[in-house]
Amino acid sequence: MTTNIRTAAAGDITESARTLAIAFENYPWTRWIIPEDDYAIRLERLQAVYLTHAVEQGLVLVSDDLAGVAALLPPESSEPAEALQAEIADLMGERGELVFSTQLPQHPEKSWNFATIGVRPESAGQGLGSSIIEKALKRASLSSIPRVSLETSEARNVRLYERHGFVVTHRTEIENGPTVWTMVIEL
Template identity: 35%
Template sequence: MAHHENVPVVRPITDADIPTSVDTLARAFADYPFTRHVIAAEGHEKRVRHFQEVCLTRIGMVYGRVWVADEGRAVAVWATPDEDPAPAFAEVGPVLGELTGDRQVAYESAEQAVAPYRPQEPAWFLNTVAVAPEAQGKGLGGAVLVPGIEEAGHAGYPAFLETSSERNVRFYERLGFRVTAAVTLPHGGPRTWCMRKDPR
């Protein structure tokens, strides 16, 4: 029986999971090359937390799909082609713009630099994934991504993501993603890898 307990339980997020999930995202991205580049240094951690909270609760949970494991100590946020998130971005765009602060030009130029490499056809887009530091090494990161990858595949859509961490590239390759582009972001930004997994 003990062996079975090691299989992570992954389920759709509930409102009760939000505080832990936001905390997980904020801690995971406190020192991430991309967010360092596009979010102001002043009050950085607070800005990152608010940025992740907006992406989770106002975009992911409304216009996408979100799964958690370990009560939100692992969380994966997807945008799906079934919903057009444009209204959400129109609504939260100014908030995100404010959070980027004096890095807004870097944020906008980063988006423009990566845009040509994003799928032109409908796709599942991994907005964000994180595992709390104390929950790492248990396979939660892979587990929390599987439902989205599988649902995208069943529906015949590619899954797509961007990462600014070379270590993450190997992790995603093990899940069946392949690198489609490696872009060095303008204004001294980090190298960012675009990855996709096609449906079978």
């Protein structure tokens, strides 16, 4: 698939959040962290909050048609602003405390955090996700920090990331929750 992948602007956030919400509708992690009550609305808003932070602090890549979106945060990025953290907690509702108390491995020191990637279902399986991953890894490799880490709670994503050179460094089994694979690539 040949498509233009570009850096997102603030004006792309709303539609990009919609793309991610559609892509993550049945994702194990989001199903676990977001209450069923108004799930779709909460999920889309949560994606918009995270993308707002990523546009400000890191790198958000999108296809021109916004059917594919990825966000990476450099190691020196700060936590979301207090107002955004409060909104995140509100969107997670009663599950927030459980989520924030869950212990996942720390990202390796001096590592980009590949925070998210999603592709609309009608564009899935056509190479768009791989194109975005390749562009993201290329951008990270040009920085002074040639390492990228991520987490996924979808087994088929593990295989996708492995095809791009990531290796599993940890597997976390969350009691009454999803399995989370931590992965790293040295560029």
